[in-house]
Amino acid sequence: MRTIIATLLSLGLASAALAAPEDDGVIRIGGSTTLLPSVASIASDYMEKFKTWDKVDPSLPKKDIVVFVSGGGSGFGVKGAMNGTVHIGLVSRDLKAEEKTALGDHKTWLVGKDAVAFVARKDSPLGKTRKSFTADQIAGILSGEKARLNAIDPALPDQPLAVFVRDSGAGSAEIIQGMILKNRQVARNALQLPSQGALLKKLETTRNGFGYLSSGLALASSALTTFALDGVAPTNDNVINGKYPLARPLLLVVKGKPDPLVSRFISYVMAEGQAAIAAHDLVPTTSVASTAR
Amino acid sequence: MLVGGATLLLIAFFVAREAAPALLADHGIIGFLFTDPWAPLADPPQFGIRHAWISTLLVTGVALAISVPMGFAIGAFLSEIAPRAIGSIVQPCIDVLAGIPSVVYGFVAYVLLLPWLADAFDLSTGESVLAASLVLAAMVLPFVASGSAEAFRAVPRELKEAAYAQGVTRFHVIRRVIAPHAASGLFAAVALGLARAIGETLAVLMIAGNSIATPASLLDRAQPITALIATELGEAGVGSAKYHALFGAGLVLLVIVAAINVAVWSAKGRLVAAR
Amino acid sequence: MSLLVDRAFTALCWALAALGIALPVGIVAFLAVRGLSVLSLGFLVDAPAGLPLGSGGGIGPAILGSLALVGIGAAIAFPLGVGGAIYLSEYDPPRLLARAARFAAECLAAVPSIVYGLFGYAFLVVFMALKVSLLAGGLTLGIVMLPIILIGAQEALKSVEASQREAALSLGVTTAHALRRIVIRRAMPAICAVTVLALGHAFGTAAPILFTAATIFSRGDIGLSTPVMTLPTHLYYLTGEAVSFDHAYATGFVIVVILLAANFAALALKARVGRD
Numbered sequence: 140m141r142t143i144i145a146t147l148l149s150l151g152l153a154s155a156a157l158a159a160p161e162d163d164g165v166i167r168i169g170g171s172t173t174l175l176p177s178v179a180s181i182a183s184d185y186m187e188k189f190k191t192w193d194k195v196d197p198s199l200p201k202k203d204i205v206v207f208v209s210g211g212g213s214g215f216g217v218k219g220a221m222n223g224t225v226h227i228g229l230v231s232r233d234l235k236a237e238e239k240t241a242l243g244d245h246k247t248w249l250v251g252k253d254a255v256a257f258v259a260r261k262d263s264p265l266g267k268t269r270k271s272f273t274a275d276q277i278a279g280i281l282s283g284e285k286a287r288l289n290a291i292d293p294a295l296p297d298q299p300l301a302v303f304v305r306d307s308g309a310g311s312a313e314i315i316q317g318m319i320l321k322n323r324q325v326a327r328n329a330l331q332l333p334s335q336g337a338l339l340k341k342l343e344t345t346r347n348g349f350g351y352l353s354s355g356l357a358l359a360s361s362a363l364t365t366f367a368l369d370g371v372a373p374t375n376d377n378v379i380n381g382k383y384p385l386a387r388p389l390l391l392v393v394k395g396k397p398d399p400l401v402s403r404f405i406s407y408v409m410a411e412g413q414a415a416i417a418a419h420d421l422v423p424t425t426s427v428a429s430t431a432r
Numbered sequence: 433m434l435v436g437g438a439t440l441l442l443i444a445f446f447v448a449r450e451a452a453p454a455l456l457a458d459h460g461i462i463g464f465l466f467t468d469p470w471a472p473l474a475d476p477p478q479f480g481i482r483h484a485w486i487s488t489l490l491v492t493g494v495a496l497a498i499s500v501p502m503g504f505a506i507g508a509f510l511s512e513i514a515p516r517a518i519g520s521i522v523q524p525c526i527d528v529l530a531g532i533p534s535v536v537y538g539f540v541a542y543v544l545l546l547p548w549l550a551d552a553f554d555l556s557t558g559e560s561v562l563a564a565s566l567v568l569a570a571m572v573l574p575f576v577a578s579g580s581a582e583a584f585r586a587v588p589r590e591l592k593e594a595a596y597a598q599g600v601t602r603f604h605v606i607r608r609v610i611a612p613h614a615a616s617g618l619f620a621a622v623a624l625g626l627a628r629a630i631g632e633t634l635a636v637l638m639i640a641g642n643s644i645a646t647p648a649s650l651l652d653r654a655q656p657i658t659a660l661i662a663t664e665l666g667e668a669g670v671g672s673a674k675y676h677a678l679f680g681a682g683l684v685l686l687v688i689v690a691a692i693n694v695a696v697w698s699a700k701g702r703l704v705a706a707r
Numbered sequence: 708m709s710l711l712v713d714r715a716f717t718a719l720c721w722a723l724a725a726l727g728i729a730l731p732v733g734i735v736a737f738l739a740v741r742g743l744s745v746l747s748l749g750f751l752v753d754a755p756a757g758l759p760l761g762s763g764g765g766i767g768p769a770i771l772g773s774l775a776l777v778g779i780g781a782a783i784a785f786p787l788g789v790g791g792a793i794y795l796s797e798y799d800p801p802r803l804l805a806r807a808a809r810f811a812a813e814c815l816a817a818v819p820s821i822v823y824g825l826f827g828y829a830f831l832v833v834f835m836a837l838k839v840s841l842l843a844g845g846l847t848l849g850i851v852m853l854p855i856i857l858i859g860a861q862e863a864l865k866s867v868e869a870s871q872r873e874a875a876l877s878l879g880v881t882t883a884h885a886l887r888r889i890v891i892r893r894a895m896p897a898i899c900a901v902t903v904l905a906l907g908h909a910f911g912t913a914a915p916i917l918f919t920a921a922t923i924f925s926r927g928d929i930g931l932s933t934p935v936m937t938l939p940t941h942l943y944y945l946t947g948e949a950v951s952f953d954h955a956y957a958t959g960f961v962i963v964v965i966l967l968a969a970n971f972a973a974l975a976l977k978a979r980v981g982r983d
Binding site for chain 1: 755756832833838839921923924925926928930933934947948949
């Protein structure tokens with residue numbers, strides 16, 4: 140049995156020894172869970188396609204391409220870019236003034252656009268009867284003031300409504316807080332989910348649920364229906380032409396001057412990567428009329 | 433050994449140091465623990481953890497209420513009732529139960545327990561204190577069971593045989609003779625279960641609902657301290673107010689755990705002296 | 708009346724014991740049945756693939772990552788833990804020091820896993836600038852395993868000492884040094900059993916490594932300074948993101964099988980002790 144332990148120990152040490160020295164050839168990316176699936180997919184394709192950096196560009200060293208992608212929310216993306224935890228931060232909202240100051244010299248790339256849509260199951264009482272809400276009505280639901288269906292609309296049955304939200308570090312959460320809730324707070328008993336994917340799943344499987352979700356995911360889901368906000372539906376067109384007020388930029392944020400490897404990867408994301416962005420139901424930058432960042 | 437002691441001190445010191453700003457801030461410790469809500473997006477942002485420790489208390493309390501009696505019974509079974517062959521099947525099964533990681537419990541509960549609860553209680557979604565308590569009870573059960581089995585076995589055989597020879601029922605012997613003698617061991621088993629329940633992270637994160645509400649009933653959603661830290665740590669920038677608040681929450685956990693250990697040690701010490 | 712109570716109690720105990728068997732068997736069987744469709748050699752070796760990522764491919768990098776993390780943790784915890792236990796048990800240290808060390812170890816063993824994550828993140832990842840990496844995660848897991856091994860080894864040494872010491876002395880072993888060697892050798896299987904259990908425990912925890920070592924996706928390149936995929940965090944990711952429940956079942960099953968193997972190994976080691 141000592142051999143088992145010895146084997147494990149040597150395995151551990153060996154794999155550590157096999158190590159690529161320091162951070163050569165490694166890019167760390169993290170942040171918004173809206174961008175997570177598409178960027179992870181792009182990273183995987185990139186590594187598969189090129190394998191080593193010198194194949195991307197002969198002037199780069201012959202090192203394995205290694206890209207690590209993680210979630211954590213837009214808040215984490217910004218903080219991570221700030222303190223060097225990640226090379227590229229994924230952010231699904233505009234940067235705040237204080238964040239720009241704290242970042243100092245930085246660059247952002249707009250990889251696509253998305254919106255925050257309000258959704259419920261198509262076959263739920265809410266989904267079947269309502270097509271649109273005013274901002275104030277939504278604030279009432281999200282803040283828990285209207286916790287039962289008949290409080291929202293007297294014609295609906297007296298049933299409880301489950302509200303699903305993202306936790307406070309998410310880009311979507313911040314947008315909702317600033318533009319819809321304003322002075323009110325999210326309902327204390329709303330369920331906080333750790334990612335857009337989790338949110339989607341919950342909303343799809345809960346009978347009487349309501350929440351906000353990335354419009355791309357919402358439109359692509361066959362189980363969910365979206366609600367128009369003050370008469371404007373969260374379609375891709377309305378996102379591009381700016382009519383839907385809760386549109387948000389999907390950004391890559393890099394502090395300081397990006398090193399050659401990071402620049403290369405970002406160029407790839409902005410070009411070949413756009414197909415993956417579209418495949419994950421987000422609006423690619425190439426479709427967006429005005430970018431100007 | 434020296435490293436062990438040093439590590440504990442280092443951890444405690446570091447956590448305390450990082451927590452200090454949260455505790456000394458505006459509303460102080462009282463505010464942090466008792467009055468402030470957790471509202472990081474409010475203006476000004478607030479980081480009280482009242483909802484979290486009440487969640488921890490509620491979830492842990494119910495979990496122990498379920499698992500401790502069951503654990504004692506299984507312990508008594510292993511020590512006094514089971515024939516050798518049966519015991520040698522049950523004990524390893526209990527050990528397996530103890531070895532299943534938190535994330536697997538969380539996953540299984542997520543796919544099995546939550547839908548069932550939602551149906552059974554006509555809820556929109558199954559995440560609740562009850563769900564978390566049930567899962568915690570399953571996780572704590574093996575520790576209480578093994579610990580109490582050990583405690584029961586440690587009672588001197590002469591004592592047991594003398595009691596059995598009196599002609600009373602086995603239950604009577606267990607209840608009146610063996611259990612009181614095993615008291616400190618039983619207490620330790622429960623304490624072990626309690627510490628495990630309080631410290632549980634992944635399972636409750638996936639099952640309790642992760643709401644910042646203070647739960648008032650078994651069917652409410654909750655966010656124990658551990659889930660709070662796991663949810664918010666990623667986004668908390670080092671040095672920010674939220675960061676300090678999360679360390680404050682961690683410090684609370686450390687203090688509780690240390691207190692439990694002190695209680696166990698003094699119980700053991702007291703009983704040894706009393707003999 | 709009293710007989711009735713006794714019968715009821717006995718019946719209850721049997722029922723609960725049955726539950727004690729049914730629960731773990733049920734969980735493992737459930738995972739196996741649901742996950743079997745995905746399990747294959749490819750699953751164990753390949754990197755995650757598919758759209759979304761994780762719904763295809765396999766968990767190879769996660770298995771590697773978990774092993775590497777636990778390996779590093781053990782490299783730290785085993786020598787320190789066993790060494791510390793030997794010192795406490797065989798070298799007759801001052802009573803207060805011994806009790807304090809034991810108390811510290813028991814407290815550490817009870818510390819919630821997320822607090823280890825908190826500490827690892829703030830101290831190792833940020834303060835010591837190790838970044839989110841295999842090293843940071845491995846060190847954190849080492850701290851997680853240390854108290855378990857220390858206490859277990861101490862208990863193993865204690866239980867050997869009593870019986871063997873007398874025997875050895877009666878056979879003419881005079882030096883403390885030689886006595887120590889015999890005792891340690893006798894206790895080794897039990898110490899290894901405890902270590903294996905500690906390894907299993909560290910293998911399955913997610914909270915300490917969520918913020919110190921984990922990444923969602925990796926192709927299997929591992930280095931001390933890179934983040935790694937691990938089985939528990941991958942399962943958490945698959946569940947939370949609702950990426951693929953089939954893969955989640957299979958991942959859960961793999962985790963449980965590895966832990967069962969660890970449990971089995973520990974049992975076999977403990978049996979060795981009994982035989983001596």
